[in-house]
Amino acid sequence: MRLNIEQQKLVNSKNVGHQVIRGIAGSGKTTVGVCRASYLLDNVCDKDDMILFLTYNNSLKTYIKYLYKKTKDELKENQNISFFDNNSDKNIKVSTIDSIMYGYFKAYCNENGKDLILEMQIKPAIMKQGIYNVRKTFGESSILNENNIKFLRDEIAWIKACRYITLEKYQNCFRTGRSIGNNDGPSRLNRNSKSREAIFRLMEEVDKLLMKENKVDIFTANIIALDQIQRYKNHKRYKHIIIDEAQDLTKVQLDFINILRSDKEDSSILFLADVAQSIYPQAWLVKERSFKTIGYDMTGKGSRLSKNYRTTTEIAEAAYSLLSKDINIVEDENFVKPSLLDKRGEYPIYTHFNNEE
Numbered sequence: 153m154r155l156n157i158e159q160q161k162l163v164n165s166k167n168v169g170h171q172v173i174r175g176i177a178g179s180g181k182t183t184v185g186v187c188r189a190s191y192l193l194d195n196v197c198d199k200d201d202m203i204l205f206l207t208y209n210n211s212l213k214t215y216i217k218y219l220y221k222k223t224k225d226e227l228k229e230n231q232n233i234s235f236f237d238n239n240s241d242k243n244i245k246v247s248t249i250d251s252i253m254y255g256y257f258k259a260y261c262n263e264n265g266k267d268l269i270l271e272m273q274i275k276p277a278i279m280k281q282g283i284y285n286v287r288k289t290f291g292e293s294s295i296l297n298e299n300n301i302k303f304l305r306d307e308i309a310w311i312k313a314c315r316y317i318t319l320e321k322y323q324n325c326f327r328t329g330r331s332i333g334n335n336d337g338p339s340r341l342n343r344n345s346k347s348r349e350a351i352f353r354l355m356e357e358v359d360k361l362l363m364k365e366n367k368v369d370i371f372t373a374n375i376i377a378l379d380q381i382q383r384y385k386n387h388k389r390y391k392h393i394i395i396d397e398a399q400d401l402t403k404v405q406l407d408f409i410n411i412l413r414s415d416k417e418d419s420s421i422l423f424l425a426d427v428a429q430s431i432y433p434q435a436w437l438v439k440e441r442s443f444k445t446i447g448y449d450m451t452g453k454g455s456r457l458s459k460n461y462r463t464t465t466e467i468a469e470a471a472y473s474l475l476s477k478d479i480n481i482v483e484d485e486n487f488v489k490p491s492l493l494d495k496r497g498e499y500p501i502y503t504h505f506n507n508e509e
Contacts (some may be wrong), residue, residue: 154186155180163187163456168196168420170448172398174427175452175457181424182212184457185394186219188422192392193243196418203244204390204412210248216396217246244392249405250370252412256377269367274305274358282358286350293350295338306433308355312371312436313380315400319352326440356491371434374404381411389414398423403436406446421448 155163162173162184175181182207191204197203205220206441207213214266254270261268316322324346341348362368368376381387391414395401401409413421423443430438437443443450 155234159184163191163304168418170421170453172423172425172450172454174425175458176426177429179456179457179458181426182396183219185396185422185424187215187224187337189230189244189394190223191219195241197391201243201391204408206249206393206395208248208400212396213246220246233349249401249409253374253377253408256380259374260376260380264494270373271362271367271369274369276301278358278361282354282361286338286354286357289351290350293346295347295350296354300337302352304354306366307351308358309371310434311355312375313404315375315437316338320351322352323348330507335442353485374474376402381408391416391419393421395422396424399427399430399437400432402434406436410447436474
């Protein structure tokens with residue numbers, strides 16, 4: 153894989169500790185991460201040291217494995233090999249964060265004689281029953297409305313993803329992102345309000361209803377996994393961790409990853425992120441939330457990749473013209489404004505119809 157000078161510097165950096173590479177789509181963040189893994193194997197790792205390359209979903213995991221194999225093959229061809237000669241595949245693990253956390257969730261179930269069923273999304277029937285039950289004890293609340301089911305389900309997911317496990321924490325937190333794309337509920341939830349209390353009580357009731365069916369949702373399962381690994385003194389640790397699509401991770405997931413990191417002096421953790429590609433409302437590293445909130449001061453520790461090698465200048469201009477209208481993205485400290493390359497093409501065409509016919 154050909155890297156430009158900027159990318160090569162990031163791959164071959166002698167810096168360890170915590171770092172972040174912020175880059176636009178198509179700038180080569182993932183490629184840099186994969187090449188960085190091979191550099192660490194060759195130059196920093198001892199034979200028993202492990203590298204963990206984390207990604208968000210299985211399709212990205214497959215792509216990263218493909219890039220890793222390609223890098224490995226190219227190094228062999230160039231005879232620039234050391235660890236790769238000695239079955240170094242055992243020194244690197246490519247995984248999704250969900251699969252690792254699920255392992256600790258299952259460990260909790262096994263240790264406590266539970267056979268909990270994982271519910272990926274809370275069903276509307278459970279939400280309706282929860283609303284009905286809470287209304288009887290809490291009283292009438294405009295927020296506790298069946299027309300708000302999607303809104304309420306999303307808010308419950310957000311509360312758990314941020315690990316606001318007490319009413320006090322939820323009441324006092326700064327709620328970001330609620331006004332974006334949510335037409336099925338209020339755009340604002342005031343602090344220390346009856347609405348927030350009603351939602352929190354609904355969350356507790358929904359959890360009880362799920363538990364009666366021996367079920368938990370994915371966000372509760374992740375909290376269980378985090379609690380489980382915190383109880384272990386000798387859990388698996390990795391000397392180097394590289395996290396792709398870090399902008400999509402929840403607070404619970406980020407806290408979990410921190411625990412996986414080795415406490416060796418020359419260990420490292422590298423975040424690869426593009427806030428403009430963040431599509432999950434539960435993501436933690438959004439506007440108003442810096443890396444300091446998870447224990448990392450990135451002052452002097454960040455790099456930016458602003459050149460998109462996938463698309464033409466015209467497509468990049470069109471994309472940025474839309475992106476620039478979202479202040480939640482462009483005012484985020486993690487946002488990278490794209491630099492245009494001299495790669496020409498046609499402007500994309502937008503066609504609008506008044507109806508399906």
